[in-house]
Amino acid sequence: ETGVTQSPTHLIKTRGQQVTLRCSSQSGHNTVSWYQQALGQGPQFIFQYYREEENGRGNFPPRFSGLQFPNYSSELNVNALELDDSALYLCASSFVLGGEQYFGPGTRLTVT
Amino acid sequence: SQQGEEDPQALSIQEGENATMNCSYKTSINNLQWYRQNSGRGLVHLILIRSNEREKHSGRLRVTLDTSKKSSSLLITASRAADTASYFCATDAGGNNRLAFGKGNQVVVIP
Numbered sequence: 056e057t058g059v060t061q062s063p064t065h066l067i068k069t070r071g072q073q074v075t076l077r078c079s080s081q082s083g084h085n086t087v088s089w090y091q092q093a094l095g096q097g098p099q100f101i102f103q104y105y106r107e108e109e110n111g112r113g114n115f116p117p118r119f120s121g122l123q124f125p126n127y128s129s130e131l132n133v134n135a136l137e138l139d140d141s142a143l144y145l146c147a148s149s150f151v152l153g154g155e156q157y158f159g160p161g162t163r164l165t166v167t
Numbered sequence: 168s169q170q171g172e173e174d175p176q177a178l179s180i181q182e183g184e185n186a187t188m189n190c191s192y193k194t195s196i197n198n199l200q201w202y203r204q205n206s207g208r209g210l211v212h213l214i215l216i217r218s219n220e221r222e223k224h225s226g227r228l229r230v231t232l233d234t235s236k237k238s239s240s241l242l243i244t245a246s247r248a249a250d251t252a253s254y255f256c257a258t259d260a261g262g263n264n265r266l267a268f269g270k271g272n273q274v275v276v277i278p
Contacts, residue, residue, distance in 0.1 A: 057209065088264060097255050097268030098210070111265050143207060153197075153262040160209040 057157035078146035080127040190256035197262035
């Protein structure tokens with residue numbers, strides 16, 4: 056157990072819809088990163104939030120957006136879903152930038 | 168982008184044997200980390216090695232880093248059935264936990 060939880064566990068959406076995924080970090084974890092992991096691939100960095108501000112972004116379009124809240128929870132929002140967005144979405148948090156990261160169990164999103 | 172490339176991609180060994188995985192990367196790094204993933208779920212941090220370190224041990228794990236060759240290896244000694252998992256290397260260029268993962272190694276330990 057890493058103390059990082061994600062919801063929902065599984066989700067099925069239709070192409071064109073919007074989705075919000077949630078992550079709850081350990082108290083005091085002021086850094087959260089989100090990753091997308093396609094089947095059979097390694098995770099890809101989407102973006103990172105530090106003290107509620109975006110602090111770096113990977114090669115993902117603007118329809119991927121996020122929020123981090125003062126209560127150490129965060130959200131990943133994806134608009135205009137595409138079939139290729141089907142993946143496992145992982146969040147990871149740490150006490151400090153560059154500190155040991157703790158991953159949540161992930162949300163498996165299927166877009167049909 | 169996928170920076171790390173692990174070799175071999177799939178490994179099947181008998182319980183008690185050692186398992187070795189290699190990872191290569193392309194750019195300069197602050198540190199390199201190895202993770203384990205069971206059944207497509209969350210990642211478990213195994214070990215972090217900084218760019219100025221050459222070898223690190225943690226229990227049955229031994230990691231080496233050769234920055235001149237831009238490569239790392241993970242050795243699991245005396246493997247157990249519970250070690251069956253996918254293993255990923257991930258590079259951290261800026262020391263800020265924005266990780267670039269490889270494609271992973273599927274390791275199966277046969278009891």
